[in-house]
Amino acid sequence: MSSSPENGKSNDLNIVDQATTFFNSISNQLAGDQRGKLFGSIDNFINYDAKIGILGMTGAGKSSLCNALAGAQVAEVGMVDVCTRNPQIVPLAKKDHASLTLVDFPGIGANTDDWSEKDLLELYKDSLRYLDLFLWVLKGDDRTYYDNHLNICRHIFQQTEHRENIPVIFVISQIDKIDPARHWNTERIEPSQEQRKNIELKIKSVQHLFNLPRAQLCAISSRENYGLVELVYKIFTSLPNRPTTAISQSEIFGSTKFTTTSVNES
Numbered sequence: 001m002s003s004s005p006e007n008g009k010s011n012d013l014n015i016v017d018q019a020t021t022f023f024n025s026i027s028n029q030l031a032g033d034q035r036g037k038l039f040g041s042i043d044n045f046i047n048y049d050a051k052i053g054i055l056g057m058t059g060a061g062k063s064s065l066c067n068a069l070a071g072a073q074v075a076e077v078g079m080v081d082v083c084t085r086n087p088q089i090v091p092l093a094k095k096d097h098a099s100l101t102l103v104d105f106p107g108i109g110a111n112t113d114d115w116s117e118k119d120l121l122e123l124y125k126d127s128l129r130y131l132d133l134f135l136w137v138l139k140g141d142d143r144t145y146y147d148n149h150l151n152i153c154r155h156i157f158q159q160t161e162h163r164e165n166i167p168v169i170f171v172i173s174q175i176d177k178i179d180p181a182r183h184w185n186t187e188r189i190e191p192s193q194e195q196r197k198n199i200e201l202k203i204k205s206v207q208h209l210f211n212l213p214r215a216q217l218c219a220i221s222s223r224e225n226y227g228l229v230e231l232v233y234k235i236f237t238s239l240p241n242r243p244t245t246a247i248s249q250s251e252i253f254g255s256t257k258f259t260t261t262s263v264n265e266s
């Protein structure tokens with residue numbers, strides 16, 4: 001797994017400066033007008049149709065993240081059982097010469113009738129051919145995933161026959177549940193001081209485990225709409241300058257294994 005800077009726009013100081021100025025001018029909550037302002041600016045950052053994959057173990061919060069970014073219930077969320085059955089295409093933003101599309105993948109470990117673990121790993125590996133950026137989602141309040149998770153993640157991203165440098169952002173999700181969970185500051189919609197300390201410890205432990213630069217990590221809560229603006233900043237500054245493949249979106253997503261949804265803001 002390599003970091004994005006060699007590959008993505010993080011190398012391009014103008015883009016980073018521009019993004020920093022832009023993001024400093026907006027509030028931290030991704031809501032209402034803000035979403036339009038943010039995604040309406042994509043053509044300042046890219047000039048192609050970017051495809052962003054959301055990958056990770058089942059229950060990590062991938063579909064919830066899609067919904068939070070889209071500001072609408074575009075993806076089904078499973079409260080108890082495995083949920084996403086097929087990769088789902090979520091068009092997030094579109095300008096004349098640029099667009100952002102999310103691909104919400106079924107989670108690893110799901111073992112459904114639709115996908116065996118082997119097929120799912122193949123589906124993930126195949127996505128290295130066409131996705132421009134990956135979000136690998138890890139559940140923030142999980143303690144036991146590490147060994148298996150790490151192996152699977154490495155297995156997928158060390159497919160150098162497809163790609164030299166793979167832009168991946170590791171998203172630590174559901175951080176409102178990090179202990180002491182009941183201390184979440186509901187008024188300010190942010191973690192309490194005690195939670196912040198534990199979130200920082202979690203970030204450091206994932207950073208160490210996956211051997212990542214801090215810039216490739218983000219801590220979010222989709223439920224509380226927290227950390228999403230920072231995540232979008234990282235997405236914009238990590239997307240490569242050029243698309244990964246010249247194959248059109250309709251060709252890639254035309255196959256029956258993908259389902260498409262449209263975003264109607266709620």
Ligand SMILES: Nc1nc2c(ncn2[C@@H]2O[C@H](COP(=O)(O)OP(=O)(O)OP(=O)(O)O)[C@@H](O)[C@H]2O)c(=O)[nH]1
Pocket residue numbers: 057058059060061062063064065076077078079080081082083084085105106107108110173174175176177220221222223224
């Ligand atoms: N408290 C809290 N719960 C969350 C958050 N994000 C997701 N969840 C819950 O976590 C559970 C799983 O969420 P999903 O979004 O369906 O997870 P997934 O990764 O898409 O799961 P699969 O489709 O099975 O791979 C659901 O009960 C969600 O409500 C969050 O930010 N905070």
Ligand SMILES: [Mg+2]
Pocket residue numbers: 062063064076077078083084104105106107
């Ligand atoms: Mg899902």
